[in-house]
Amino acid sequence: MAYPYRHPKEVRLLSEHFGDPHARRLEGWRERGGYRALEKALQMGPDAVIEEVKTSGLRGRGGAGFPAGVKWSFMPREPVKPQYLVCNADESEPGTFKDRELLRWTPHQVIEGCIIAAYGIRAKQAYIYCRGEFFETTRVLARAVEEAYEAGYLGKNVVGSGADVDLTVHVGAGAYICGEETGLMNSLEGRRGQPRVKPPFPAAHGVFGMPTTVNNVETLSAVPHIVLNGGSWYRQWGTEKSPGTKLFCVSGHVRRPGNYELPLGFDFRELIYDVCGGIPGDRALKAVIPGGSSVPILTAREIGCGLDYESVAKAGSMLGCGSVIVMDETTCIVKQVRRMVQFYAHESCGQCTPCREGTAWMTNVLRRIEDGRGREEDLDALLEVSEQVTGTTICVLSDSAAAPVVSSIKKFRDEYLAHIRRGECLAAAAAAA
Numbered sequence: 001m002a003y004p005y006r007h008p009k010e011v012r013l014l015s016e017h018f019g020d021p022h023a024r025r026l027e028g029w030r031e032r033g034g035y036r037a038l039e040k041a042l043q044m045g046p047d048a049v050i051e052e053v054k055t056s057g058l059r060g061r062g063g064a065g066f067p068a069g070v071k072w073s074f075m076p077r078e079p080v081k082p083q084y085l086v087c088n089a090d091e092s093e094p095g096t097f098k099d100r101e102l103l104r105w106t107p108h109q110v111i112e113g114c115i116i117a118a119y120g121i122r123a124k125q126a127y128i129y130c131r132g133e134f135f136e137t138t139r140v141l142a143r144a145v146e147e148a149y150e151a152g153y154l155g156k157n158v159v160g161s162g163a164d165v166d167l168t169v170h171v172g173a174g175a176y177i178c179g180e181e182t183g184l185m186n187s188l189e190g191r192r193g194q195p196r197v198k199p200p201f202p203a204a205h206g207v208f209g210m211p212t213t214v215n216n217v218e219t220l221s222a223v224p225h226i227v228l229n230g231g232s233w234y235r236q237w238g239t240e241k242s243p244g245t246k247l248f249c250v251s252g253h254v255r256r257p258g259n260y261e262l263p264l265g266f267d268f269r270e271l272i273y274d275v276c277g278g279i280p281g282d283r284a285l286k287a288v289i290p291g292g293s294s295v296p297i298l299t300a301r302e303i304g305c306g307l308d309y310e311s312v313a314k315a316g317s318m319l320g321c322g323s324v325i326v327m328d329e330t331t332c333i334v335k336q337v338r339r340m341v342q343f344y345a346h347e348s349c350g351q352c353t354p355c356r357e358g359t360a361w362m363t364n365v366l367r368r369i370e371d372g373r374g375r376e377e378d379l380d381a382l383l384e385v386s387e388q389v390t391g392t393t394i395c396v397l398s399d400s401a402a403a404p405v406v407s408s409i410k411k412f413r414d415e416y417l418a419h420i421r422r423g424e425c426l427a428a429a430a431a432a433a
Contacts, residue, residue, distance in 0.1 A: 037224035055231025062216030095323035107144035113220030132174035176347035238264035242308035291320020294400030296407035355398035372423030
């Protein structure tokens with residue numbers, strides 16, 4: 001069995017070499033076509049590189065889905081001061097585990113994408129900000145960076161092109177908030193990892209006060225494929241507004257959890273029941289979180305849509321970073337939402353009062369309901385506080401905590417009421433059946 005399972009409906013662009021230890025090393029990566037895209041990009045010129053990425057329609061894979069080429073075009077084309085590229089590898093969203101695999105198995109794919117992106121935006125210094133817990137991954141990546149320097153792909157006069165690009169691997173301390181791009185930049189500068197007020201935006205005032213572009217690992221991994229084969233080639237997959245492939249991290253109650261690279265727009269139900277083999281014990285599907293724990297929950301009736309940004313939004317949630325968490329009928333929604341909100345309360349940087357106080361308060365109320373000590377008026381209070389913490393803080397951490405609360409109360413109110421009125425968990429009864 002290939003790594004660890006491959007489905008015939010996958011389109012393996014970024015994940016083709018997952019599980020192949022030889023692809024980690026420079027020699028093996030070049031044998032697989034590595035760094036040909038960089039050589040082509042250096043001949044194209046920075047402006048042409050940006051236009052090719054624009055043509056591809058590549059959207060940011062970190063969750064926001066903003067067009068990468070458009071983001072690059074915000075950077076000054078005639079720099080008068082240093083400019084920076086930052087690769088966000090602080091993968092912290094619960095349910096997400098794609099970026100660490102890209103770094104672990106194909107570090108040179110990420111590095112090549114960083115060099116091309118830095119060249120396109122005219123940045124001479126790039127950083128890869130890694131989550132602190134990525135111990136093995138960081139070692140693999142650091143070794144690959146050393147190999148790239150030794151081969152002349154990094155440093156002064158990259159492969160004789162006249163372009164200079166340096167790359168630094170920076171390891172964080174394991175804070176969720178540093179996945180937010182401005183919190184990441186503060187941490188990179190050696191300051192407390194707290195998000196910044198925007199504007200100014202990073203393209204104008206980013207790392208060290210200089211113009212900066214921040215892209216996700218998966219976004220940058222797609223860049224070499226686009227440059228080598230063309231933006232129009234990349235559009236053969238996906239939808240008109242959501243082109244290309246996407247790595248979906250599937251976890252929870254499925255027979256075959258894992259990373260699956262599929263065209264955007266792939267049928268949601270087919271992902272669960274075909275690609276991932278369905279639910280163990282043939283139990284009933286109860287709910288799905290399509291984009292990591294920070295997005296609204298969908299019920300089993302609401303997954304009749306495609307997995308692209310527009311279709312999932314129409315269904316009432318967000319695609320986010322493609323982290324699909326599947327929950328069957330034995331799942332206690334109250335417990336799972338409490339755990340999610342507790343995570344956000346723990347990871348709040350404490351800078352904004354609504355987030356610092358609101359997430360902690362919601363956690364306490366949800367725990368009380370879970371324990372059978374809640375009151376019916378708690379539900380309205382939770383909805384009211386969720387409204388108060390949404391859109392009122394510097395970053396969207398408190399919005400992330402509110403999303404599962406609001407969606408779960410609206411869609412699974414009977415479960416909350418069973419805990420409150422009778423001290424009974426409906427999921428426990430289903431699990432015992």
